[in-house]
Amino acid sequence: MASTRAWILKSRPTGMPDMGNFELREREQEALGEGRVRVENRWLSVDPYMRGRMNDVKSYVPPFEVGKPLEGGAVGKVIESRSPHFKEGDTVFHMYGWRDQAVGPAEKFNKVPPLGVSDEQWLGNLGLTGATAYFGLLRVAAAKEGDTVFVSAAAGAVGSAVVQIAKAKGMTVIGSAGGEEKCAWVREIGADAAIDYKAGPVVKGLMEAAPKGIDVYFDNVGGEHLDAAFATARNNARFAICGMIDAYNGAPQSFRYMARVIAARIQLKGFIYTDYLPEMGDFYRDMGGWVASGQVKSRETIHEGLEATPQAFLDLFTGGNTGKMLVRL
Structure with a gap:
């Protein structure tokens, strides 16, 4: 046999x-x-x-x-x-x-x-990673036109989809990635600014990129990136917690600015894309159109x-x- x-x-x-x-x-x-x-x-x-x-x-x-x-x-x-x-x-x-x-x-x-x-x-983009980006940004974080969005691991599969969906929906996007080559690609796919987390502290980079703060954080990393999001969050900011790769292999977490969740009324929600399976028709319609037109690469x-x-x-x-x-x- x-x-x-x-x-x-x-x-x-x-x-x-x-x-x-x-x-x-x-x-x-x-x-x-x-x-x-x-x-x-x-x-x-x-x-x-x-x-x-x-x-x-x-x-x-x-x-x-x-x-x-x-x-x-x-x-x-x-x-x-x-x-x-x-x-x-x-x-x-x-x-x-x-x-x-x-x-x-x-x-x-x-x-x-x-x-x-x-x-x-x-x-x-038309599978699990694209659906995770789509529902996390638009449903969990309720991101809307005019919002300033911070995306960690923006050169990764989910993060790069988030960047492009956010731009397609009229948002300002700041992405974080490791190294100038990856940051250049993040800007190429539409991000208004890219932070090289290997070049300096993320908190400092995000404060410079978003001096008025952020409305939405799409978290793929945790750790220092989550700290930066807490530090720069505007009132009623929404955090979609997709993944915390910094912690998957036992790395320590840091929550130096988490107390801001109270004063800034920050909303955090973890999610799995399968929570939204009944809405997959919306995802295929929107993402299929963006991919076909070249708006999402x-x-x-x-x-x-x-x-x-x-x-x-x-x-x-x-x-x-x-x-x-x-x-x-």
Whole structure:
């Protein structure tokens, strides 16, 4: 019988993961039961949230199991179907990533809508990352035309989408990124100012970029960036807390200016994009139009081959990506 390969979680990491926590394992090809489909994966997504699933703790999604294949967003082609809803050759997106071949019940796969965009977009601006940016900015933070928005990790997949959505909606945008090259790209996609957090304190940079303060903070980082947002928040500022990558591997948090949450009546709300699944039609309409018109652009950092998947994931925590981090099979 033919075999397939998948990355498994070999052991749970303590602090920053390393290659020893992963193992590429060969498995016999699974027989295809009634109502199931087999997909050959073409693109895999790695994302910072996956780090949390490597811990054995209760969260909004179950933890990965040691000795079992890891999971994540993927796009591929149906190569065998025992479901009337899919046929051979259909392009689908799903959550059976970290492997070369995916097998599962038909309801776990989604056909790619006919928007005429490249397949990898369904893992980026038209996928989980774009939806996270869209709902976090427009629903959670209730950002509106005229607001001044601060975005951390603005050169990353979610952050770069936030920058462009905010500009499309008539907002002033300040993005933070690491290094002049990334900052240049943040400005290229529309940010009014870019703060290089490697060049000096974020608080000082944000105060200079937004002397009248900020109305919205989209947090992907936590730590010093969250401090800066508290320090510069205007009255009734809204913070959408999407991620805190500074803390994922045990780094300490700092809340030197958190007391301002009272005087400035700051609203903070954590969220997961799946909270807004009933509104995905709005997202596809708006983001599909922006992508098709070129108003929202993407940049990808691509690693080649299934073997490269763990390293692509690890590179997320050392600033190794501009835009969306992807693995091409």
